[in-house]
Amino acid sequence: MSQQTTELRGLELTGTPHERGITHGETFADEIETNLEIYLSVFKHKGTDEDTVYEQAEKFVPLIEEENEEYAAEMKGIAEGSGLSIEDVTVLNARYEVMYSAFKKAADEAGGSxxxxxxxxxxxxxxxxxxxxxxxxxxxxxxxxxxxxxxxxxxxxxxxxxxxxxxxxxxxxxxxxxxxxxxxxxxxxxxxxxxxxxxxxxxxxxxxxxxxxxxxxxxxxxxxxxxxxxxxxxxxxxxxxxxxxxxxxxxxxxxxxxxxxxxxxxxxxxxxxxxxxxxxxxxxxxxxxxxxxxxxxxxxxxxxxxxxxxxxxxxxxxxxxxxxxxxxxxxxxxxxxxxxxxxxxxxxxxxxxxxxxxxxxxxxxxx
Ligand SMILES: [Zn+2]
CATH class of the missing domain: 3.60.60.10 (Penicillin V Acylase; Chain A)
Incomplete structure (x- = not known):
């Protein structure tokens, strides 16, 4: 995990949704990976293994595309820019819902989540x-x-x-x-x-x-x-x-x-x-x-x-x-x-x- 800065960073995002995503992904590739590691360890701590999390994330990829095409394009840009997969990025973007979809018991115990x-x-x-x-x-x-x-x-x-x-x-x-x-x-x-x-x-x-x-x-x-x-x-x-x-x-x-x-x-x-x-x-x-x-x-x-x-x-x-x-x-x-x-x-x-x-x-x- 990277050492956190005490500064609140800003990032200007311009262009198409896809271009904004690429800038976001390239600039914060390490930070995105850190966040993904944290959430995967939280899901695990709550009783949900990684395979289950990714099975659920796969289902959210087309769902998000259907709900909001621009949002999906910006997610794809983040994946491309950061070198992570679209499923990795989806785990973060649907983190509330993945948590609940992956395992109902986890949701019942979701106090810290x-x-x-x-x-x-x-x-x-x-x-x-x-x-x-x-x-x-x-x-x-x-x-x-x-x-x-x-x-x-x-x-x-x-x-x-x-x-x-x-x-x-x-x-x-x-x-x-x-x-x-x-x-x-x-x-x-x-x-x-x-x-x-x-x-x-x-x-x-x-x-x-x-x-x-x-x-x-x-x-x-x-x-x-x-x-x-x-x-x-x-x-x-x-x-x-x-x-x-x-x-x-x-x-x-x-x-x-x-x-x-x-x-x-x-x-x-x-x-x-x-x-x-x-x-x-x-x-x-x-x-x-x-x-x-x-x-x-x-x-x-x-x-x-x-x-x-x-x-x-x-x-x-x-x-x-x-x-x-x-x-x-x-x-x-x-x-x-x-x-x-x-x-x-x-x-x-x-x-x-x-x-x-x-x-x-x-x-x-x-x-
Ligand atoms: Zn205080």
Whole structure:
């Protein structure tokens, strides 16, 4: 495994989807291999051998091509550029779904295998500069290699989004129309029952391909999902929606007092159960904690208030700024791998590589 840099790297991607993929693959060939090794060892740790993982990945290759041709072309470019196979790249791009498809038992024990995070979105009514902000800490296994894709293109919106090396979709990002998204892991009862469905990462790219809010929401809800997740979609004008997504049901949560917060448990139990808090009970503390930290600065919220909240250590090490819990098995040691704040009004993403209490935020402009 390569030694991780403390810098959050950016990479400009231009040209056709295939050309963007080649640049991505050539630039981060070692990092993509590192990420693949980490996920294969996690799958193994959860009881799924490599042959099974690749059998499932093979089925996702045509599925992704049918769902989104451009996405498939960008994946092919990554494979060519990095010298890995298309199946290797598919394991990463469908990592949520491969996990569930490979072995249902693994999904049942997937505690350490859903990204644990604390997210927020804030309407301009309570910010100091009347801008709309969106952000989160991304808590996951140490060692994963990430970077910020700075995509410049003529046929679709320019965008800046954090991604794991090898993954086309991106996870936390903003586009030139002021549309942004965040992501939290959720675990609900029906995860993995129908694994061969459109992968989440394909949907994430489609959110940031959108020019309007409704087109950004559509990719999440028009087709059923293999597993669960929580996504906030927000617009620079201050419109925002939190979607709690289970395989076949969705809850829509709206801002309260101009604020949305979400962690890793389902807030609206009317249509789905919630499992993740049994494995990480701290999720029940992180969301209300974030709400309090932000609410007390109502009307004065700006970048300093937001980054202070993301550096909060209440309940350390299982805090908003999360640190590895030495008592957990090594592969289940979640930590804040990166911290992100997006100023949707300015089309700007600020982020760290590693826990924000140890790093300064770096800035990426969409245009
Ligand atoms: Zn910290």
């Amino acid at each position: 859903a990204d644990a995070c604390t997210a927020f979105a804030i309407q301009p009514e309570i910010t100091a500069d009347e801008h709309t902000y969106l952000g989160q800490n991304w808590d996951w296994m140490p060692g994963l290699e990430t970077f910020v894709m700075e995509i410049r293109r003529d046929d679709k919106p320019d965008m800046a989004a954090m991604t794991e090396a090898g993954i086309v979709g991106g996870k936390i990002g903003v586009n030139e129309h002021g549309i942004g998204m965040t992501l939290n892991g959720l675990v609900t009862a029906k995860d993995g029952e129908n694994p061969f469905r459109k992968p989440y990462h394909v949907r994430f790219r489609e959110i940031l391909d959108a020019e309007r809010m409704d087109d950004a929401i559509a990719p999440l809800i028009t087709k059923d999902r293999a597993c669960s997740g929580n996504v906030i979609v927000a617009h620079a004008e201050g419109e925002m929606l939190n979607l709690e997504l289970a395989p076949e049901t969705v809850n829509y949560l709206h801002p309260e007092d101009h604020l949305l917060v979400h962690a890793n448990h389902v807030e609206d139990r009317s249509s789905m159960n919630s499992e993740f808090e049994k494995l990480i009970p701290d999720t029940l503390c992180r969301a209300p904690r974030m709400k309090r930290l932000l609410s007390k600065h109502r009307g004065e919220i700006g970048i300093d208030v937001l980054t202070d909240a993301l550096r909060d250590h209440f309940g350390h090490p299982n805090s908003i700024c999360r640190h590895p819990n030495e008592t957990d098995p090594e592969l289940d040691r979640l930590r804040t791998n990166g911290s992100y704040v997006m100023d949707l009004t300015e089309r700007r993403l600020m982020g760290t590589n590693g826990p924000p209490c140890e790093r300064e935020y770096q800035t990426f402009e969409v245009t």
